Amino acid sequence: MGTPNLVKILDQETGSFQRIDNVWRPQHLFLPIQTQTFVKDMNRRYALVKASEEEFKTLERSSFYLKSVRHLEFILRRAKYVRLANQLAFGQAVANFYTVYGNILRYLKIDQARGHLQPV
Numbered sequence: 001m002g003t004p005n006l007v008k009i010l011d012q013e014t015g016s017f018q019r020i021d022n023v024w025r026p027q028h029l030f031l032p033i034q035t036q037t038f039v040k041d042m043n044r045r046y047a048l049v050k051a052s053e054e055e056f057k058t059l060e061r062s063s064f065y066l067k068s069v070r071h072l073e074f075i076l077r078r079a080k081y082v083r084l085a086n087q088l089a090f091g092q093a094v095a096n097f098y099t100v101y102g103n104i105l106r107y108l109k110i111d112q113a114r115g116h117l118q119p120v
Contacts, residue, residue: 029087038090039080042097046072049104059116061107068104072097 030038049056049069056065079093111117 025086025088027087029091032084035083035087035090038094039076039083042072042076042079042094045097045101046076049101059111061111064107065104068100071100075100 046069049072053066053069056062056069059065075093075097079090079097082089082093108117
């Protein structure tokens with residue numbers, strides 16, 4: 001029994017994957033302008049929360065917030081490092097970044113509802 005469908009799949013994907021250290025990585029998932037836009041947006045959001053570290057320290061969940069800010073920094077560095085070489089890892093880093101950032105926003109909203117956030 002032959003495997004014509006499997007051969008067809010491999011033929012179609014030839015050139016769309018790069019082989020590095022026996023690991024197949026898809027190429028051309030993101031355009032360069034898309035990756036630049038993601039990195040720029042993540043930098044902007046990270047800068048906002050990094051600048052607010054002193055305010056995070058005053059909150060009940062300060063350890064969560066500070067740990068999340070450090071995690072964002074790590075994820076952002078990873079995204080910049082793998083941006084061109086490994087688009088799957090870049091996509092995962094982007095998803096992780098926005099997940100952590102979203103968790104920060106969710107808990108800030110809860111703290112705001114509890115009256116822990118005060119405008120100047």
